[in-house]
């Protein structure tokens with residue numbers, strides 16, 4: 001029996017904006033086991049980043065969580081004290097942000113950014129690290145992220161590095177404090193396809209070596225396929241389907257999932273094009289029942305009234321759609 | 326960016342700008358109506374004395390010749406004689422400039438300290454009560470003219486509450502420290518006269534606080550806006566997600582990128598305080614350079630006018646070079662651009 005690492009239960013989240021509330025997350029259900037590799041796919045704007053930032057407790061100030069739990073090793077992160085949250089961030093979970101250029105402070109040397117992360121990530125039990133020890137750890141992390149000449153990179157400012165190197169630097173940072181879980185939000189998306197591929201493979205190797213769990217958000221479905229054990233599909237603030245990777249690709253159940261796959265070119269690395277008819281709903285006034293209803297070819301009367309919940313289809317395959325109940 | 330060649334380049338530019346400025350102010354000062362020799366000697370003086378003075382001041386030569394004469398003398402450190410003080414202008418500059426400089430420096434220290442504190446606190450807690458108070462203060466601070474603050478401070482702190490001295494640099498019971506740097510606070514410290522230092526310090530408070538008000542308002546507003554803007558950046562979220570403590574994020578990772586716009590307007594503000602100090606110096610009876618320049622204008626004291634303008638211009642150029650160096654130090658992106666340029 002696998003040990004449950006993280007579990008999100010019924011997470012509802014709104015963004016407060018001038019005109020009112022954007023009802024973005026609509027009861028997110030998600031779980032990941034110790035050492036498991038999980039993919040997360042879905043159109044842009046579905047709430048993937050929002051969900052991950054909820055885990056880190058680094059939501060924008062206008063975000064309001066209205067319901068739900070995020071259990072890490074059984075303890076709710078959302079009600080944890082600030083000290084507990086800081087400890088999680090320093091020792092257990094870390095996140096690689098979508099855009100490595102934006103994620104690196106432009107006016108600090110890489111070494112300064114690393115030093116603080118290392119200094120504060122030292123487990124509370126151990127002693128304070130010396131400058132040399134900190135530097136050594138930074139060099140090790142950069143090496144692990146396959147960066148050549150780490151000593152020089154530490155002395156560089158982000159602007160002096162290429163996009164691919166910045167992405168690797170971000171990965172190296174995340175390695176320092178991700179003893180249990182690494183969250184990678186579309187790593188390499190802004191880069192060249194071949195570099196994106198290298199980055200994804202690097203991540204795969206790193207988590208395999210370390211036995212860390214990973215949540216990998218990516219548009220590169222082909223690459224996700226080879227890297228993760230299970231895949232979640234997210235649509236407009238809900239997880240709509242989850243299955244073992246092979247099952248999901250060979251036998252997608254949710255209409256959104258099959259649409260998603262149909263529109264993707266058969267080649268590796270192809271992104272999700274805007275080819276599914278319609279758009280994600282307006283979060284001010286989302287559909288009452290199934291949020292996919294306005295775009296769904298199989299919609300039934302019940303779909304407009306009630307929200308479908310996950311139904312177990314066996315062998316870890318779950319789907320939230322009235323076609324299967 | 327190599328620092329020395331950069332400074333050299335900037336100094337060279339400044340020299341050309343200052344030369345241009347000197348031609349401009351020189352020409353202007355000669356073409357405005359009124360005979361400076363007559364003004365200097367008064368309406369009762371005999372014509373021959375006026376003619377003699379005109380000859381001595383080279384006022385009968387063609388303008389370009391006059392300029393060349395002025396320039397060659399100026400390069401030797403001779404800015405001519407003041408027809409009002411009857412002393413070499415350079416001596417007047419040495420007497421009056423340090424007093425103004427002292428005020429400007431002191432008010433700059435006050436401005437930086439307070440605007441960083443206020444701006445950072447307001448920026449980090451946007452829309453809090455404190456932040457709203459700061460916004461109100463900023464509007465008032467920027468829109469109310471300096472002389473109004475001066476008069477208000479004089480009235481309340483000087484006359485009503487009698488907390489602080491309002492006029493001059495030193496109370497009569499203290500002896501003026503010898504003139505070493507010309508900045509009385511420093512001179513008093515050099516000779517070890519603590520009593521005079523403290524008394525002088527008190528005299529500095531009202532004029533320099535007055536001078537700082539609009540700057541604090543402006544700077545705090547800019548810093549606040551920068552912090553609010555940068556707080557949304559991924560690099561801040563990233564630092565937070567690695568468990569870096571909030572105070573460190575605010576004062577290190579958020580402050581450094583946010584303070585750059587504030588520093589870049591500081592050059593303007595400092596030279597503006599120097600150029601505009603005559604109001605404050607007049608109100609607080611501070612024997613400084615602004616008041617000197619004002620008198621020169623009113624009396625058509627040509628050499629003094631030109632010298633005042635040139636000194637303020639040179640000060641402006643220097644301060645802005647210093648500010649640009651600080652910015653290049655703070656922002657590597659600017660350094661990299663300079664290098665490739």
Ligand SMILES: Nc1ncnc2c1ncn2[C@@H]1O[C@H](COP(=O)(O)OP(=O)(O)O)[C@@H](O)[C@H]1O
Pocket residue numbers: 015016017022024042043044045046047048049050051060062283
């Ligand atoms: N700070 C915010 N304020 C208001 N709306 C936001 C904010 N952040 C994200 N959103 C909105 O929330 C929705 C989900 O965003 P996000 O989680 O970034 O999606 P994804 O990562 O799947 O592309 C989008 O419609 C986005 O515009």
Ligand code: SF4
Pocket residue numbers: 254255256290291292293294296297298299300303308320321322323
């Ligand atoms: S619940 Fe209804 S509308 Fe939603 S995806 Fe299933 S069939 Fe379509």
Ligand SMILES: [Mg+2]
Pocket residue numbers: 045048049050098185
């Ligand atoms: Mg995203």
